Amino acid sequence: MPYVNVKVAGNLTEDQKRKIVEGITELLQDVAGKPPESTYVVIDEVNRENWGKGGKLLSDKEK
Amino acid sequence: MPYVNVKVAGNLTEDQKRKIVEGITELLQDVAGKPPESTYVVIDEVNRENWGKGGKLLSDKEK
């Protein structure tokens, strides 16, 4: 019955999302016996202006 | 002092959101005595390309 939330800074392609969902679902089946049909994975693509690390916005670090 | 987060795949109309907020707030008052004014409900409408179930993106299942 797992629920997994993945937050990344910036965007992912549709194919990257597909592989993340496949990979996490298989991992939870292999490691913990969780049936794939019961695993939900929700991916949040967070604007770099809305993610801070080390006291700075990621969007500022790139400048 | 409840905080409730509702995540759904795809979109809701404004009226559906209104009824979800009303319904959950009343439920928590009736069942657990939580005062309505203290209940926050935050609704996330998640792109179907960002939600995986059974190892597949919902947007792929529909194809």
Add this chain to the structure above:
Amino acid sequence: MPYVNVKVAGNLTEDQKRKIVEGITELLQDVAGKPPESTYVVIDEVNRENWGKGGKLLSDKEK
């Protein structure tokens, strides 16, 4: 495919949890057509020492 997270300060009885899960699942079916089997509800009972409101811990407000 909804996922709902309910956070309350303090504890709930098993029967209160049962009614919250039933009520939210029915609400999402009635209002938005979500099939009950696909709705997950996860309830977090948060220690009052770990919940702040108005700048104070709930556990301090009671003293």
Add this chain to the structure above:
Amino acid sequence: MPYVNVKVAGNLTEDQKRKIVEGITELLQDVAGKPPESTYVVIDEVNRENWGKGGKLLSDKEK
């Protein structure tokens, strides 16, 4: 190793986000000795139509 998620109704300016990230990161260093580099802060700006309080959408309260 802290992870902090800030949800606000409506929008923030880039400068407000910058100050929130700086302030929370410093606070966790001062109060709990958490190294700034290990602190992540993720800010969610929630549409007022998607936030309920007191059983009503914030967008309805303003009308």
Add this chain to the structure above:
Amino acid sequence: MPYVNVKVAGNLTEDQKRKIVEGITELLQDVAGKPPESTYVVIDEVNRENWGKGGKLLSDKEK
């Protein structure tokens, strides 16, 4: 800069947690180029009495 939250019903062994953290961190590196050191994975083991599916508590389904 990913942050991943894994919620499962019931408990995991320390070794299962180790493999979940390793597997997700590698996956995000392979699929999306995320540096392992920047990936946080937080695992929540949720009491079956606090997880509802299909309108019922998981702890009731087992009876």
Add this chain to the structure above:
Amino acid sequence: MPYVNVKVAGNLTEDQKRKIVEGITELLQDVAGKPPESTYVVIDEVNRENWGKGGKLLSDKEK
């Protein structure tokens, strides 16, 4: 109407929690004009065995 969730690895003292709640509530008032009474802060103290960084459990890094 802010809702803030702070996750830390390991435990905090009651006084550290008090200062975190005070500090974040003041910060959101000063920076973004959020009324203190409407700010909720929920603190999760996560077991080091349940937090992974760099592909390893924090509890393994200490050994």
